[in-house]
Amino acid sequence: MENQQLALDRAFAALSDPTRRAVVARLCLGEATVSQLAEPFGIGLPTVLKHIRVLEDGGLLATRKAGRVRLCALRPEALRQTDAWLGEHLRIWTARLDRMDAHVQRRKNEVRTDD
Structure with missing residues (x-):
């Protein structure tokens, strides 16, 4: 536990960032290289590598070396765990x-019948 x-x-x-x-x-959408991940943000490779390390430490992604590039891929089981936790709390709050x-509806009906 x-x-x-x-x-x-x-x-x-x-995921807080x-x-x-x-x-x-x-x-x-699928596996991507570190360079592909850095491109849309206009940030340097060292910065995106720090983000990737945090995501790896969080268990959300895995990296592997393929020749001269590092490929990143999601770890779906980690996302399922966070989804399950959020889903359970959503069910609790929805029920509440x-x-x-x-x-509130009962109270409104009681007020109407008192009139």
Whole structure:
């Protein structure tokens, strides 16, 4: 359980930066080189490599060397874990809000019948 929590903490920390979220969005289309990932942002390779390291540490992507280039790819299992966590909390809050809405509707109906 603690390892799962640590993995989620790292994944969400990695996703806290808009550039890293954009890298993840790009990698949803498929594998890309570091240069391809850096291009749309107009940032240098050292900067994009730092972002990639954070995403790797967060378990969200994996890199591999192919000749002279480094290829990056998403790790779908990490995204599934964050999605599952968010989905569970969405279900909890949706149920709470539905109960609150039902309570408000009952109160409105009670007020109408008192008139």
